[in-house]
Amino acid sequence: MYSDKVMDHFANPRNVGEIEGADGVGQVGNAKCGDIMKMYLKIEDGKITDAKFKTFGCGAAVATSSMATELIIGKTVDEAYKITNAAVAEALDGLPPAKMHCSNLAEEAIQAALEDYKLKNGLTDEADVCKKCCKRCEDVHDLIDEDM
Amino acid sequence: MSDRLIYLDHAATTAVKPEVFEAMKPYFTELFGNPSSIYSLGRTAKKAISEAREKVAAALNADAKEIFFTGSGTEADNWAIKGVAYANRKKGKHIITTAIEHHAVLHTCEYLEKEGFEVTYLPVDENGLICTKRLEKAIRPDTILITIMLANNEIGTIQPIEEIGEIARQKGVIFHTDAVQAIGNVKIDVKSMNVDLLSLSAHKFYGPKGVGALYIRKGINITNLMHGGAQERKRRASTENVAGIVGLGKAIEIASNNIEQYNKKLLALSQKAIEEISEKIPYIKFNGHQKLRLPGTVNISFRFIEGESLLLMLDMKGILASSGSACTSGSLDPSHVLLAIGLPHEIAHGSLRISFGEESTEQDVSFLVEQLSLIVERLRGMSPLYEDFVKNEGRNLYV
Numbered sequence: 001m002y003s004d005k006v007m008d009h010f011a012n013p014r015n016v017g018e019i020e021g022a023d024g025v026g027q028v029g030n031a032k033c034g035d036i037m038k039m040y041l042k043i044e045d046g047k048i049t050d051a052k053f054k055t056f057g058c059g060a061a062v063a064t065s066s067m068a069t070e071l072i073i074g075k076t077v078d079e080a081y082k083i084t085n086a087a088v089a090e091a092l093d094g095l096p097p098a099k100m101h102c103s104n105l106a107e108e109a110i111q112a113a114l115e116d117y118k119l120k121n122g123l124t125d126e127a128d129v130c131k132k133c134c135k136r137c138e139d140v141h142d143l144i145d146e147d148m
Numbered sequence: 149m150s151d152r153l154i155y156l157d158h159a160a161t162t163a164v165k166p167e168v169f170e171a172m173k174p175y176f177t178e179l180f181g182n183p184s185s186i187y188s189l190g191r192t193a194k195k196a197i198s199e200a201r202e203k204v205a206a207a208l209n210a211d212a213k214e215i216f217f218t219g220s221g222t223e224a225d226n227w228a229i230k231g232v233a234y235a236n237r238k239k240g241k242h243i244i245t246t247a248i249e250h251h252a253v254l255h256t257c258e259y260l261e262k263e264g265f266e267v268t269y270l271p272v273d274e275n276g277l278i279c280t281k282r283l284e285k286a287i288r289p290d291t292i293l294i295t296i297m298l299a300n301n302e303i304g305t306i307q308p309i310e311e312i313g314e315i316a317r318q319k320g321v322i323f324h325t326d327a328v329q330a331i332g333n334v335k336i337d338v339k340s341m342n343v344d345l346l347s348l349s350a351h352k353f354y355g356p357k358g359v360g361a362l363y364i365r366k367g368i369n370i371t372n373l374m375h376g377g378a379q380e381r382k383r384r385a386s387t388e389n390v391a392g393i394v395g396l397g398k399a400i401e402i403a404s405n406n407i408e409q410y411n412k413k414l415l416a417l418s419q420k421a422i423e424e425i426s427e428k429i430p431y432i433k434f435n436g437h438q439k440l441r442l443p444g445t446v447n448i449s450f451r452f453i454e455g456e457s458l459l460l461m462l463d464m465k466g467i468l469a470s471s472g473s474a475c476t477s478g479s480l481d482p483s484h485v486l487l488a489i490g491l492p493h494e495i496a497h498g499s500l501r502i503s504f505g506e507e508s509t510e511q512d513v514s515f516l517v518e519q520l521s522l523i524v525e526r527l528r529g530m531s532p533l534y535e536d537f538v539k540n541e542g543r544n545l546y547v
Contacts, residue, residue, distance in 0.1 A: 007460075010457070010460060011461075011464060013530065016529075016530045017530075018535070027532060031493065031494030031497070031533060032492075032493040032494060033493075034454055034473060034482065034493070034494070034497035035454065036531075036532050036533060037532075038532040038535075053530075054530050054531060054532040054535055055530060055531070055532065056452065056453065056454055056531040056532055056533045056534075057454050057457065058454055058455075058456035058457055058473070059456055059457055059460045061454070061457075062457060062530070
C-alpha cells in the first residue's frame with residue numbers, strides 16, 4: 001500500500017531529532033488521533049539552514065515528516081510557506097487515500113514552526129499562530145470520511 | 149525484508165495443515181461431483197459432507213442435524229443474528245450484545261437497529277469481561293436474543309459462557325455465541341454451555357478460508373439468510389463448498405483432539421514472551437484477562453509509539469503481527485475493543501497483538517523480544533511524546 005519512497009523514508013528517516021536553540025519550533029496533531037509532528041527549524045538570514053523532526057505516528061506520518069524536512073532545508077521562509085501537503089505527498093510518489101491527512105500534518109508542522117519563528121522575531125501577532133495549527137483530528141477525520 | 153519469516157498472527161488466520169490439505173484435494177479434482185446429484189459422483193461428495201458434519205458435531209457435543217455449513221464465520225454470525233431477529237420479531241425487538249464483539253456481530257446489530265430493533269451493548273471491565281449481573285438486568289420482556297462472543301479476537305479474554313447460557317436459558321432468551329476465535333483453544337460443549345447458536349470459521353484452526361459453520365440447536369426459530377436450492381436441509385441455499393467443508397471437518401477433528409497439548413505449548417510461549425518483554429521494555433501494559441484468556445494471544449500497549457510504525461518495523465525484520473491502531477484498523481479510531489477496556493486513545497494506538505500457533509518456537513520468542521526492544525527504543529527516540537515525558541520526568545527529579 002505504501003510506495004517504495006514512503007517505505008524508504010520510513011525505514012531511514014532523514015533529519016530525525018531536535019535542534020538546540022531552534023529559531024522556530026512547531027507541533028501539530030494530537031495523541032488522540034494517533035499522530036503528532038514536531039518540527040524544529042534553524043533559520044539564518046531568512047533561509048532555513050537546518051530542519052529536524054520528531055513524530056509519533058504511522059509509517060506515512062514518519063515518511064511525510066522526513067520528506068518535509070528535506071523539502072524545506074535550503075528554502076527561504078517565504079518559499080517554505082508555499083510548500084503544500086500535495087507537494088509533500090507527491091515527493092513521496094503519493095500516499096494511500098486514508099493517509100493523506102498525514103501530509104496535511106506535515107504542511108501544518110512546517111507552517112507552525114515558521115509561525116513560531118515569526119512570532120519570536122516580532123514578524124507576526126500572536127493571534128495568527130493558532131490558525132495554522134489548530135486543526136483538530138475530528139476536522140481532518142471528517143474530511144477523510146467524505147473521501148471514502 | 150529478512151529471509152526468515154516469523155508468523156505471529158495466528159489470530160488473524162492460520163496455514164492449512166498438510167493433512168487437512170490432503171483430505172481436501174480429491175474434492176477439487178476427481179471427486180468434483182455436485183452433492184445434490186443422484187449419481188455416485190454426487191453421492192460421494194454428499195457423503196464427504198455428512199462425515200464432516202459428524203466431526204463438527206462431535207467437536208461441539210451437538211447433533212449432526214444441528215450443524216449448518218456457511219461461507220464464513222461472518223456469514224454464520226449474520227445468519228444467527230438476523231435470522232433470529234427476523235423470526236422472532238413478533239415476540240420482541242430487543243437484542244443484547246457487548247461492546248467488544250467482532251465487527252461481524254457489531255455491524256450486524258447496527259444494521260438491525262436501522263431496521264427497528266433495539267440493541268444493548270454491554271460494557272466490559274478493564275480485563276474485557278462482561279458483568280453477568282448487568283446482563284441479567286439488561287434482559288427485558290421483549291429481549292429475543294443475546295449474542296456474546298466466547299473469546300475475544302484482539303485481547304483473548306474468554307467470557308463466562310456457561311453462566312451466560314444459564315441466564316439466557318432461565319429467562320427464555322435465545323443465546324448465540326461467536327466462537328470463531330475460540331475453537332481449537334476452548335473445549336466446547338453446547339449442551340453444558342446452554343448455547344443455542346454458535347459460529348465458527350475453519351481458517352482460524354488450520355482449515356481453509358471461505359468456510360464456516362453455524363450450530364443451530366434443534367427447535368430454535370430462525371429464518372434463512374440465503375434463498376435458493378435445498379442444500380443444508382433447506383436452511384442455507386448454495387452449492388456446497390465440498391473441499392472446504394471436508395477441510396473444516398478434518399481441521400476441527402485434529403484441533404479438538406489436541407486442545408490440551410496445544411494450549412500448553414501456546415501458554416508456555418506466551419508466558420516466556422510476557423516475562424521477557426516486561427523485563428526488557430519499560431512503559432508497557434498487557435491487555436486482556438491474565439488467566440481467562442486464549443493461551444496464544446498476547447496484546448501489549450507500548451506508550452509513546454504508534455502501532456502501524458511498530459508493525460512495519462517488525463515486518464522489516466520478518467516478524468508478522470497485528471495492531472489495534474487506527475492506522476491498521478482501516479478506520480480512524482483505534483480498536484473498539486481496546487477503547488472498551490478503558491485504554492485512552494493514545495495508548496490504544498500503540499498496541500500490538502502477537503498470537504502464537506502451531507509452528508511457533510521459543511527461538512521465535514527470543515528473536516521477537518530482541519527486535520521488539522530495539523524497535524520500541526528507536527520509535528520512542530523519534531517520538532515527541534516520549535521527549536516530553538523524559539523532559540518532565542527529568543524536571544520532576546529536580547523539584
